[in-house]
Amino acid sequence: MMTHIVEVNGLTKSFGNVTAVDHVSFKVEANKIYGLLGRNGAGKTTIMHILSAQQFATSGELKVFGEAPYENSRVLNQICFIKESQKYPDGFRVMDVMEVAKSLYPDWDDAYAGALIADFRLPLKRKIKKLSRGMLSSVGIVVGLASRAPLTIFDEPYLGLDAVARALFYDRLLEDYAEYPRTVILSTHLIDEVSRLLEHVLVIDNGKLILNEDADALRGRACTVSGLATAVDAFSRGKEVLERQSIGAASTATILGFLSDHDRKEAESLGLEFAPVSLQQLIVHLTRTPLAGKGIEQA
Ligand SMILES: Nc1ncnc2c1ncn2[C@@H]1O[C@H](COP(=O)(O)OP(=O)(O)OP(=O)(O)O)[C@@H](O)[C@H]1O
Numbered sequence: 001m002m003t004h005i006v007e008v009n010g011l012t013k014s015f016g017n018v019t020a021v022d023h024v025s026f027k028v029e030a031n032k033i034y035g036l037l038g039r040n041g042a043g044k045t046t047i048m049h050i051l052s053a054q055q056f057a058t059s060g061e062l063k064v065f066g067e068a069p070y071e072n073s074r075v076l077n078q079i080c081f082i083k084e085s086q087k088y089p090d091g092f093r094v095m096d097v098m099e100v101a102k103s104l105y106p107d108w109d110d111a112y113a114g115a116l117i118a119d120f121r122l123p124l125k126r127k128i129k130k131l132s133r134g135m136l137s138s139v140g141i142v143v144g145l146a147s148r149a150p151l152t153i154f155d156e157p158y159l160g161l162d163a164v165a166r167a168l169f170y171d172r173l174l175e176d177y178a179e180y181p182r183t184v185i186l187s188t189h190l191i192d193e194v195s196r197l198l199e200h201v202l203v204i205d206n207g208k209l210i211l212n213e214d215a216d217a218l219r220g221r222a223c224t225v226s227g228l229a230t231a232v233d234a235f236s237r238g239k240e241v242l243e244r245q246s247i248g249a250a251s252t253a254t255i256l257g258f259l260s261d262h263d264r265k266e267a268e269s270l271g272l273e274f275a276p277v278s279l280q281q282l283i284v285h286l287t288r289t290p291l292a293g294k295g296i297e298q299a
Pocket residue numbers: 015018019020038039040041042043044045046047
């Protein structure tokens with residue numbers, strides 16, 4: 001049985017002299033929630049456009065549900081792609097979007113869509129053009145969830161969405177996913193907010209895949225130690241320190257790598273305190289360096 005629903009090998013996409021996606025290889029397993037993370041312009045949207053056959057790769061191999069996705073209805077029927085700036089035909093009302101979605105997605109659940117519309121307080125008869133920015137995002141989220149597509153891709157789906165609506169999205173996604181497992185790829189900058197949802201993390205930086213790891217494993221990948229600067233110094237020696245901050249005699253160091261029992265005992269004896277590093281902090285650390293030698297010339 002096929003468990004990888006996406007297989008990408010050496011995927012590259014260039015726009016003139018900009019390499020938006022640079023030899024990226026990864027696999028996506030069925031029935032998992034993936035976070036596709038990275039800074040602005042990293043190449044996330046381009047990858048999602050290629051997976052959903054909205055753009056051609058310049059080179060590399062791509063299989064989605066075991067096949068090339070281009071003009072392939074067997075594959076495309078199984079993908080729902082929700083983007084932040086979705087355009088709808090003039091005059092479309094919320095109910096028209098739902099009707100079209102119903103005809104597009106074989107696993108669409110009308111009753112569930114209705115419940116979500118009520119949850120997100122969407123006025124069915126209102127024209128899409130008259131919706132607020134946040135309501136427009138909610139329309140996309142309702143379509144993405146109710147499509148129950150085997151591969152559902154959300155690209156920054158919540159521009160303008162308030163905190164209550166975002167929490168509703170996360171809760172509904174988790175509940176429905178538990179009942180109807182499918183693969184979700186979520187691209188977002190709100191990493192802390194979605195952190196509990198993610199089972200696997202792909203981090204793209206400047207077109208390259210720099211991290212492809214199970215989210216739980218990643219959560220244990222770094223920690224901060226704090227205490228007296230001299231003790232932090234002694235403990236950090238020989239370890240990979242991502243960040244160091246000092247205030248007076250007190251210091252904090254963010255250390256990459258798993259700490260052994262021996263390390264923990266040493267830290268205790270030095271009077272140091274541990275704290276976990278959030279996924280967001282870790283990713284910020286991993287992607288914060290400037291692009292050496294590239295400046296802003298790349299455009
Ligand atoms: N149609 C295009 N023509 C030229 N350059 C493009 C085009 N689409 C994307 N790019 C460039 O490719 C790079 C990756 O863009 P992409 O939209 O994939 O990034 P992203 O990770 O989704 O960013 P963000 O988080 O800001 O949405 C950027 O440098 C962007 O300027």
